Amino acid sequence: MEPSLNNDLGYPILIGDDLEDELRAFARRRGPVSAMLVDANPNLRPRIARVRAAIAAPSPLRVALSERRKRLATVEQTLDALLAAGVERSGLVVGAGGGVASDLFGFACGIYMRGVEYAHVATSLVAMVDAAIGGKTGVDLRGGKNLAGTFRDPVAVFCDVSALRTLPARAMREGLAEIVKAAIIEGGDFFEELEELAPHPLARWPWAHVIEMAVKVKTMTVADDRLEAGSRELLNLGHTFAHAIERASGFRVSHGAAVAVGLRAAGLLALRTGRFSEREYLRVLALLTLVGLPLQIPLEPRAIFTAMGSDKKKRNGRLRFVLPRSLGDVEYGIECDPRSVRAVLAKLSQPPGTVDARR
Ligand SMILES: NC(=O)c1ccc[n+]([C@@H]2O[C@H](COP(=O)([O-])OP(=O)(O)OC[C@H]3O[C@@H](n4cnc5c(N)ncnc54)[C@H](O)[C@@H]3O)[C@@H](O)[C@H]2O)c1
Ligand SMILES: [Zn+2]
Known part of the structure; x- marks a missing residue:
């Protein structure tokens, strides 16, 4: 290669x-x-x-x-x-x-x-x-x-x-969360290849290839917006939630775990606001689970919501999100009403399943 x-x-x-x-x-x-x-x-x-x-x-x-x-x-x-x-x-x-x-x-x-x-x-x-x-x-x-x-x-x-x-398994999982994020942004072959690899032990993964796919998503997104004035925000998929989860937990929850739960939350919010399909949302959950990442977090929804208020990426006092429309089609700068955000946060302490379907 x-x-x-x-x-x-x-x-x-x-x-x-x-x-x-x-x-x-x-x-x-x-x-x-x-x-x-x-x-x-x-x-x-x-x-x-x-x-x-x-x-x-x-x-x-x-x-x-x-x-x-x-x-x-x-x-x-x-x-x-x-x-x-x-x-x-x-x-x-x-x-x-x-x-x-x-x-x-x-x-x-x-x-x-x-x-x-x-x-x-x-x-x-x-x-x-x-x-x-x-x-x-x-x-x-x-x-x-x-x-x-x-x-x-x-x-x-x-x-x-x-x-x-x-590299310790824990540090490996931190990176996996960012790789799943990149695969949602890219969709297509990248996401499908991860789905195929996910049931296999990490030691058998073709790492150079997987890293190359993830690096391509990062370089392409950064090249379009080097100083983070706009589209680089796509890389923050799941991160508005993740940063708040980390803060609300007093940084006891690792960034990777928070990103995994944040990806579920972004998927839920996208479902709730009618932009994402249930089928693709479930594929994201399945992939996160197979690679050993968490989907739920035992935190008070209110604490996470409060922590969201101090996000450094907030503009003009309004919360903006990066949300998937489909795998490979992610949008940034989407303002959502606080009620929907709270409804999503209320689910994060429970396992997905019927609870997510009843949105
Ligand atoms: N600048 C950016 O765009 C950007 C993006 C993502 C993350 N970050 C930053 O990256 C940091 C997290 O990175 P990380 O997860 O690599 O943490 P880290 O650098 O602390 O590494 C994790 C642990 O693994 C050890 N380690 C590293 N390589 C090893 C190896 N090959 N074998 C054995 N041990 C090894 C380290 O000593 C450390 O104990 C955070 O501070 C985060 O803010 C920056
Ligand atoms: Zn991150």
Whole structure:
């Protein structure tokens, strides 16, 4: 398979099981690599050692990362490490890790000496299909997630599919939720292929192919609207609900689980407002279930509704949603009346089935 994905973003995205030749060629073309920034998780060491050998990078700068350390203080540590390593403004930095790494290292490199070139080796499913692609970088503030950052493109992204072998199941599910979302946006073969794969163990999935299908949805959507002024919102399918669920749970519910429930909620709201067919809604539920994602969440509907009021994507005080009309035909910017939204939220603590049919 040709590992470089054609895309309109202006930087190569390479997806494959063993990207060492591609990494070597990249370093030869763009190098030398001035520094390597890596997620310090010890489980990543073997993969990172191979990447480092391929790009002939100096000894990696290890940064302890976690969702809680996705903060400005960690950015400062990263900047200090780059300076101590003697990285110059004309330097090239290669980072490796999951979505926290691509967000935080990408941001640090975007502001270090007003910006050095940055390439990312994605090691988690979320980083491969979502976080490392599209140029959004940043960190959390005390007041909320991803509230400080920049739009800044990497010079290349490598989706190191073989790294997935050591990725914990929980992190795998986070990525699966975004893949199902992308498949609803794209419809057609992508959705059908996932339906065929879903009953099989994840270890047997043709991951390079699945990742490529999801990455295509992301690159095409982002290329149409790089600064998120409009159509990029499509990628927020399920996310107005998901963000509110995460907040209402005090972030005890993971983003992936919240997105899965959010996709059910978006489907329900679309059903209720007469835009989505029951048959396709049930296909979405079946796919989410088969890949092991949840459909219900034990939260007070009122708490979720209140949390929706503080969504950063809200415009002029009105709630807007991304809703499917059919698989492959998703619309954004749809205002819905609060009664319908509340009716949908009331169902999310119960399993689907007859309860969803009686809308
Ligand atoms: N910028 C964007 O457009 C965008 C889009 C989606 C998500 N994100 C961000 O991405 C982050 C979530 O990404 P994530 O799920 O990759 O989280 P993560 O980076 O925290 O990785 C999850 C866990 O897996 C470990 N890990 C990573 N790769 C591994 C591997 N190959 N083997 C073993 N362990 C590995 C990490 O050390 C971590 O413990 C969130 O902060 C989210 O805001 C950003
Ligand atoms: Zn998401």
